[in-house]
Amino acid sequence: MLQAERLESGYGNSKVLFGLDLEIGAHSVVSLLGRNGMGKTTTVKTLMGMLPVQGGSLRFDGQEIGGLRPHRIARLGLGLVPEGRRIFGSLSVLENLVATSRNERKGLWNLERVFGLFPRLRERRAQSARTLSGGEQQMLAIGRALLTNPRLLILDEATEGLAPVIRHEIWACLNQLKDEGQTILLIDKNLKEMQHLVDRHYMIEKGRVMWHGSSQELLAQPELVDRYLGV
Known part of the structure; x- marks a missing residue:
């Protein structure tokens, strides 16, 4: 590839x-x-x-x-989860995710799949991203990258x-992605x-x-x- x-x-x-x-x-x-x-x-x-x-x-x-x-x-x-997360702090969780969402390929990652992978993002979807914990921000960064529907995901x-x-949650997520x-x-x-x-x-x-x-x-x-x- x-x-x-x-x-x-x-x-x-x-x-x-x-x-x-x-x-x-x-x-x-x-x-x-x-x-x-x-x-x-x-x-x-x-x-x-x-x-x-x-x-x-x-x-x-x-x-x-x-x-x-x-x-x-x-x-x-190519989708990137950058060092330091780099989420959009002034936007809500949902706005961060929608900002990168792409719907051009089959087998799509969409909001429901991301919320299924990280239920806490669903709970906090209206919350300002800057108010999330570090771990929640990392989940958001991964979810944002997945919504580009990457063929190669770089973390x-x-x-x-x-x-x-x-x-532990992040590693479980990565193992699930590998299985898929x-x-x-x-x-x-x-x-x-x-x-x-x-x-x-x-x-x-x-x-x-x-x-x-x-x-x-x-x-x-x-x-x-x-x-x-x-x-």
Whole structure:
């Protein structure tokens, strides 16, 4: 579905990605792992067109998307739950969801499906989004992304800073999405939860993929966690 080959990107003259390779197959769940500052969020921003591709290629369903604007990439089927949630605080829960709703494909995500996944959003649909708890805002951010009906859903630190009970709800949601065949790219630090969810992990360091493999392969090589994820 998505292939990045020798991908280079960064911020102006400051390059962050140096020939990164990444492949995400349809209906798979892939993780991007690495310490802070190694290029994970830069990769996400490049995939979504928020940073320019400075080298290499980036294809989605065989189409080169490296030069497309973010709104065009989103319309192709890439949906993002950004780091820090970025919900529209001045709008209600319902207005946040309606703002991104798309009804162009079969098997749709709609308001009822999102409310079924996160019943608390139904209860608070008239409430200002800025008054939600952190966990409820994260649910809203995920629901908003699902209403774009993404073919590839990207989640950047979706459980960071949340209470354990809310993290459990988010992981249950992601497992349900996997069971339904949703393609997912996941950035998170919780390897215990990811090992049953993720089909393939990519570990990056200084803008390069240093290792990739299955959860079973990762569990068999604990030194990799110390090398690439340890503080």
